[in-house]
Amino acid sequence: MPHAKLTKVPAVTGVLETSIYVKDLKRASEFYQRLFGFPVIYSDQKLHAFHIAQQQVLLVFKCSASAGASAVSGGIIPGHDGAGSLHLAFAVKTESLPQWRHHLEEQGIEIESEVDWPRGGHSLYFRDPDQHLLELVTPGCWSVY
Amino acid sequence: MPHAKLTKVPAVTGVLETSIYVKDLKRASEFYQRLFGFPVIYSDQKLHAFHIAQQQVLLVFKCSASAGASAVSGGIIPGHDGAGSLHLAFAVKTESLPQWRHHLEEQGIEIESEVDWPRGGHSLYFRDPDQHLLELVTPGCWSVY
Numbered sequence: 001m002p003h004a005k006l007t008k009v010p011a012v013t014g015v016l017e018t019s020i021y022v023k024d025l026k027r028a029s030e031f032y033q034r035l036f037g038f039p040v041i042y043s044d045q046k047l048h049a050f051h052i053a054q055q056q057v058l059l060v061f062k063c064s065a066s067a068g069a070s071a072v073s074g075g076i077i078p079g080h081d082g083a084g085s086l087h088l089a090f091a092v093k094t095e096s097l098p099q100w101r102h103h104l105e106e107q108g109i110e111i112e113s114e115v116d117w118p119r120g121g122h123s124l125y126f127r128d129p130d131q132h133l134l135e136l137v138t139p140g141c142w143s144v145y
Numbered sequence: 146m147p148h149a150k151l152t153k154v155p156a157v158t159g160v161l162e163t164s165i166y167v168k169d170l171k172r173a174s175e176f177y178q179r180l181f182g183f184p185v186i187y188s189d190q191k192l193h194a195f196h197i198a199q200q201q202v203l204l205v206f207k208c209s210a211s212a213g214a215s216a217v218s219g220g221i222i223p224g225h226d227g228a229g230s231l232h233l234a235f236a237v238k239t240e241s242l243p244q245w246r247h248h249l250e251e252q253g254i255e256i257e258s259e260v261d262w263p264r265g266g267h268s269l270y271f272r273d274p275d276q277h278l279l280e281l282v283t284p285g286c287w288s289v290y
Contacts, residue, residue, distance in 0.1 A: 019231055057290070085225045089202075113223050118218065144199075
């Protein structure tokens, strides 16, 4: 059931980092750069970080490489790791859908499915090289988008 | 190496949906509502969707429940699923850090680690009930935040 936002909770201003975990970091990084043109804002042997838009960053981690805690100059980043075909949706403008279809085709990426949402939005689903389920979705999907 | 954004690629306006996968959907949903006060904008037996801020939604899926394709009125949502301790960072304001520390303590949530970033940001790390690694991070982490 929907709950009203609690007033005593400090605010979160957004999701800054979304993470996926991939078998081949170079292959995944090239895919996200080539398909989306996301700028790389950080890269090392186990992580490539991409700027998506505004204050949003996509972290692409090599599988298993961050399972243990990592020491950085300012402290310790605790361990994390993931497996499976994770799901991630990118917002796009309605008028850009034809360009996206053309771009996906040019890049040899098969659209696996499409969904029309009751509020008027439309989604294109396809896979990244690690079988993560990516979605491009236009406004009119959720009440908040 | 950083790449400039390619001009011929249609634009992504943001990450709309970030997904995690949990063993006990009720337990996870109560955690995200209680700790963060995120409003539930959709719920069924396999998914609770939370509004985080602006056009950003957190999807909490019951493990395995979305591994197969799902038919909805407007099409087919392809299968996806995840395992492990995924990582997710929420942006918070610098001045809210003391409130967050107090709130985490009140909620009985242990801060597992803290990191000071070279650009001046600060992160608090802790776990959700499924051991996903959550981070609250203030501005001054990435070049874009």
